[in-house]
Amino acid sequence: MKKVKKFTSKDYVAVVLYSVLAYIVMAAMGVAFSFLLPIAWPLISGICLLPVSLIYLLMAYRVGKRGALFGFSLVLGLIYALMGIVIILPYSVVLGIIGELILGGNPKNYRNFSRQALAYGVYAAGLGFGDMFTLYLLGQQFFEKMKYTDSLIDKLQSFATNPFWVGGNLLFTFVLGVFGCWISEKILNKHFRKAGYLDDF
Structure with missing residues (x-):
């Protein structure tokens, strides 16, 4: 087994840039779909994290390393x-650790579609649950x-x-996260790899 580089x-620069881009996309999607808040709030996270799957997968393949x-x-x-949502920082640390555990430390997994799709799906479900998590801990005063x-x-x-909406939030976001990775893999194969952007692996 090869050592993880x-x-x-x-x-580090790539991870930061892709993460900031992901936040911008999520924020824009959140604003665009804010009209759904009183109707289907638990589903918005999945919709927002669907396009982020392309950003994540591109970053994961480009870096291809543990962490x-x-x-x-x-x-x-x-x-x-x-x-101002400080509680999300330790929450994100836990999500990141869980995601890395799913990838398992094997160097091959960091550029393996199936493992990355699973890791992102679980991560997305956790991040999507973050709004409810914030409401549980900080109460209505925060909102x-x-x-x-x-x-x-x-x-x-x-x-x-x-319970129906809580479970729906987790399941819907997980499914859209994995589905987003599936679409993203096709986009990467069709455009980025052919263009040589991912030709180093």
Whole structure:
């Protein structure tokens, strides 16, 4: 078995840039689909994380080393912490560790589609659950600070305390995460590899 190569400065830069790009995409998608908040809040995370799968998979293949998923999760956690949602930072650390455990430490797994799709799906499900996690820990006061109306907060709480919607959030986001990776793999094969962007492996 080959040893897992250590991160280089180029790898660190790549992880940070891809993570920031992922946040921008998620934020834009969140705004675009905010009208669904009172209707299907638990499903928004899956929709937002679907296009992020391409960014993640591209980063994972480019870096191809242990710690890429952890770094990706850590940077996103830091961004949320800087925005005032500090509790998401340790939560993101845990998600990153779980993702790395799924990849298993084998160098071959870091550029293996099936393993990466599973790791991203689980990670996406966990990240998508982050909103409910925040509501559980910080309560409605947090959403009041975000200028949510009382009626909307009540609706979000009803979603977060309904086992059907909680399970739906986890399952829907996981499925869309894996499905997104499947689509992304086809895009990478058709465009990025043919263009030589991923020709080093």
